[in-house]
Amino acid sequence: MPLFVLVFIFPLVATAQAVDEDLTRKLDELTRRLEALDRESGAIRAEIDALKAKAGVPAAPAEAPADDLTQIEAVPAAPQSAAAEAPPQGSLAGVDVVPNAPAAGASKLFNPDISVIGNVVSHTGGDNPEGRDSIALQEAELGLEAAVDPYAKAKFFIGYSEEEVAVEEGYIQFVSLPWDLSAKVGKMKASFGKFNTTHFHSWSAIDEPLVSSTFFGGEGITDSGVSVSKLIPAGPLFVEATAEAFRGSVDGVFDPNGTSDLLYNAHLRAYKDISENSNLDFGASYATGTLPETGGTNSFTGVDVTYRWKPLSRSIYNSLLARGEVIVNDREGQNDSALGYYAGADYQFARRWIAGLRVDGVERPDDPSISDRGQSLMLTFRPSEFSLIRGQYRRTDYGDGPVADELLLQVQFGIGAHGAHPF
Amino acid sequence: MRRTLLLALMLVAGAFAAGAEPLKVVTTTSDLASIAKEVGGDRITVESIARGYQDPHFVEAKPSFLLLIKNAELLAVVGLELEIGWLPPLIEQSRNAKVHPGSDGYLDLSTGVEIVDKPTSAVDRSMGDIHAMGNPHYWVEPGNAIRIAIQFRDRLAKLRPADEGYFTARLNDFKVRANDANKRWTAALAPYKRAKIVTYHRSWQNFVKRYQLEVIDYVEPKPGVPPSPSHLFDLVQEMKSKGVKVLLVEPYFDLKTPNSVAEKTGAKVIVMYPSVGGAPGLDDYFTLFDRNIKALAEGLK
Numbered sequence: 001m002p003l004f005v006l007v008f009i010f011p012l013v014a015t016a017q018a019v020d021e022d023l024t025r026k027l028d029e030l031t032r033r034l035e036a037l038d039r040e041s042g043a044i045r046a047e048i049d050a051l052k053a054k055a056g057v058p059a060a061p062a063e064a065p066a067d068d069l070t071q072i073e074a075v076p077a078a079p080q081s082a083a084a085e086a087p088p089q090g091s092l093a094g095v096d097v098v099p100n101a102p103a104a105g106a107s108k109l110f111n112p113d114i115s116v117i118g119n120v121v122s123h124t125g126g127d128n129p130e131g132r133d134s135i136a137l138q139e140a141e142l143g144l145e146a147a148v149d150p151y152a153k154a155k156f157f158i159g160y161s162e163e164e165v166a167v168e169e170g171y172i173q174f175v176s177l178p179w180d181l182s183a184k185v186g187k188m189k190a191s192f193g194k195f196n197t198t199h200f201h202s203w204s205a206i207d208e209p210l211v212s213s214t215f216f217g218g219e220g221i222t223d224s225g226v227s228v229s230k231l232i233p234a235g236p237l238f239v240e241a242t243a244e245a246f247r248g249s250v251d252g253v254f255d256p257n258g259t260s261d262l263l264y265n266a267h268l269r270a271y272k273d274i275s276e277n278s279n280l281d282f283g284a285s286y287a288t289g290t291l292p293e294t295g296g297t298n299s300f301t302g303v304d305v306t307y308r309w310k311p312l313s314r315s316i317y318n319s320l321l322a323r324g325e326v327i328v329n330d331r332e333g334q335n336d337s338a339l340g341y342y343a344g345a346d347y348q349f350a351r352r353w354i355a356g357l358r359v360d361g362v363e364r365p366d367d368p369s370i371s372d373r374g375q376s377l378m379l380t381f382r383p384s385e386f387s388l389i390r391g392q393y394r395r396t397d398y399g400d401g402p403v404a405d406e407l408l409l410q411v412q413f414g415i416g417a418h419g420a421h422p423f
Numbered sequence: 424m425r426r427t428l429l430l431a432l433m434l435v436a437g438a439f440a441a442g443a444e445p446l447k448v449v450t451t452t453s454d455l456a457s458i459a460k461e462v463g464g465d466r467i468t469v470e471s472i473a474r475g476y477q478d479p480h481f482v483e484a485k486p487s488f489l490l491l492i493k494n495a496e497l498l499a500v501v502g503l504e505l506e507i508g509w510l511p512p513l514i515e516q517s518r519n520a521k522v523h524p525g526s527d528g529y530l531d532l533s534t535g536v537e538i539v540d541k542p543t544s545a546v547d548r549s550m551g552d553i554h555a556m557g558n559p560h561y562w563v564e565p566g567n568a569i570r571i572a573i574q575f576r577d578r579l580a581k582l583r584p585a586d587e588g589y590f591t592a593r594l595n596d597f598k599v600r601a602n603d604a605n606k607r608w609t610a611a612l613a614p615y616k617r618a619k620i621v622t623y624h625r626s627w628q629n630f631v632k633r634y635q636l637e638v639i640d641y642v643e644p645k646p647g648v649p650p651s652p653s654h655l656f657d658l659v660q661e662m663k664s665k666g667v668k669v670l671l672v673e674p675y676f677d678l679k680t681p682n683s684v685a686e687k688t689g690a691k692v693i694v695m696y697p698s699v700g701g702a703p704g705l706d707d708y709f710t711l712f713d714r715n716i717k718a719l720a721e722g723l724k
Contacts, residue, residue, distance in 0.1 A: 090605065090606055090609045091605075091606075092566055092598070092601055092605050093598075093602055095566045095569040095598075096570070096573065097536070097570045097573050097574060098535060098536060098537050098570065099534070099535065100534050100535065100538060150520075150523070150525075173515070175515055175520070175523070176518075176520030176523070177518070180493070180518045181518065182518055231490075231493065231518060236487070236490075238486035238489065238490055271486040271487070279485060279487070281486075308483075310483065312474050312476060312477040313476040313674060315481055315483075315675065316481055316675065316676075351649055351677075352649065384548075384552075384648070385508075385552070386548060415548075418508065420484060420508055420511055420512045421481070421483070421508040421509055423484045423485065423509075423512075
């Protein structure tokens with residue numbers, strides 16, 4: 001073998017020998033570790049078996065169900081997750097999120113939120129000028145509400161009374177428009193003042209104030225149309241402007257001359273927190289449309305003020321709401337405008353009790369020299385959020401007739417979806 | 424020490440980072456706000472709608488809250504219908520599609536915590552203000568506080584991927600501190616294991632499970648239903664026969680009824696604060712628990 005070959009091979013052999021020794025050492029080390037692991041896993045297995053025995057779990061794999069049926073015990077109705085059942089440990093080291101599957105009934109894909117509110121009113125005294133019943137289920141309101149798609153919500157309020165079934169409101173509300181806009185299309189209560197936008201089940205009295213029934217008829221300004229509102233940035237002040245256009249047809253109040261003769265309504269609302277316990281709410285409204293019969297312009301201008309007080313730490317026991325609204329009605333062809341108002345306060349003096357008073361008055365639009373005035377006292381008992389029993393003593397001084405003293409009683413109850421608390 | 428160093432480093436690194444505006448977080452309750460702050464640090468601003476001394480079921484849907492939600496990038500809620508009476512109209516009118524349910528900007532923390540009192544039969548309102556998906560007062564338990572924090576970390580990291588490391592470091596720090604604190608709290612209540620207590624509302628179900636106390640009855644005959652004379656009569660008899668020493672009352676309930684029950688039974692009324700900010704000085708989750716556990720342990724002595 002030539003020397004030079006040896007020169008090449010020797011280092012190779014030497015390296016191979018070194019590698020060999022290295023491998024042996026590593027193998028030994030691995031074997032030692034494996035043995036240690038084996039011992040450890042044995043110990044762990046023993047520990048698990050011991051724990052299982054302690055917890056009453058059979059160490060062996062589960063066997064076929066026993067034939068002895070006397071050993072059967074009740075299955076817990078709703079088995080909770082293992083995490084929920086494990087006794088709490090002092091250490092929080094292994095805590096991780098618990099994935100909660102939504103409840104089976106949580107889907108609203110097929111069924112909207114459904115609610116029904118019944119309103120039973122009993123009436124006694126006075127000359128019964130409106131032909132009131134001694135007792136009647138005055139209205140049952142069916143409410144349906146759900147998301148239409150990611151961009152809109154839909155709401156329907158259907159009123160059932162003894163005479164008729166009517167869609168009181170039914171609209172789509174677009175909730176994700178740009179530029180701080182929100183829009184509604186359909187039939188809805190016009191944003192005129194406060195009372196006009198309030199459903200009967202959020203009223204603080206059994207009846208509506210004279211100004212509303214005289215100026216707007218029984219149903220208020222409710223019509224089909226489009227409503228657009230915008231938030232106006234004003235620092236800590238909340239300012240919202242609303243512009244609306246309606247078909248212009250409200251029984252006895254507005255009647256359009258053709259399809260281009262619309263009813264327009266504008267509303268501006270400003271709200272401010274005085275403190276965390278109290279706040280002030282201002283509104284100004286203007287609505288104009290066409291009078292029935294004469295075809296002249298019929299317009300309303302209104303302002304409303306609301307003061308609310310609710311001490312946060314006692315919020316379920318005490319609160320006060322004081323509200324006033326003044327509306328002026330101008331009719332084309334009438335020299336004088338008619339003025340109407342109401343002012344009232346509701347004081348919650350215990351968790352389920354509210355006392356209220358209201359004064360109201362209105363000049364009749366067709367003859368403003370005749371005016372009606374009323375005073376009311378209310379006492380409300382709310383057994384829960386979903387029912388109320390209310391009494392109202394009402395004295396009305398009709399401008400062209402007698403003074404009527406009346407007592408009204410109301411029982412109101414709702415079932416179904418939990419609606420938002422009125423604000 | 425290493426953790427502190429790491430945090431300091433991250434803070435410095437953060438200062439040099441893109442200088443992004445803090446993420447605007449709005450929570451429905453003060454406890455969620457406190458835990459969000461633990462995770463989010465100075466990379467978020469957080470405001471709570473409800474105050475700690477207020478019954479969270481009965482918050483008013485004020486337009487000023489609407490303005491808060493309008494500007495929020497993340498709206499975090501307790502869920503389980505706790506806020507059903509006031510939050511939906513606020514979200515609806517907020518003009519902020521980012522925080523509608525189902526969006527990344529809406530976080531319902533009940534989806535990742537341990538929930539108790541899940542109804543085992545069909546529920547209806549004859550049972551009072553029952554929560555059909557389980558008890559919503561789940562935050563009064565440090566294990567769930569960590570679960571809330573983990574969910575905040577995950578969501579904040581999704582909204583601000585650049586700060587994920589920062590949020591994770593803060594989460595880990597919170598976990599360690601909560602674990603340490605819980606050892607202290609567990610030790611303080613250890614002598615009173617299985618002690619029988621009465622609470623006003625079902626606000627402490629997760630709490631008593633963690634610390635192994637036994638609630639034998641409630642001042643409310645059914646959730647959300649004010650106490651009736653006949654229920655109070657039964658309650659007094661039961662408390663006497665079982666030797667109940669303490670009666671826990673949330674700060675927003677009237678003390679008149681609990682005091683009269685206490686007088687007749689010799690039990691002690693303890694005002695327990697379910698939420699951060701329930702009283703001056705209860706500024707975060709830790710001070711809240713320190714105070715509650717101390718008061719409870721003294722009452723059970």
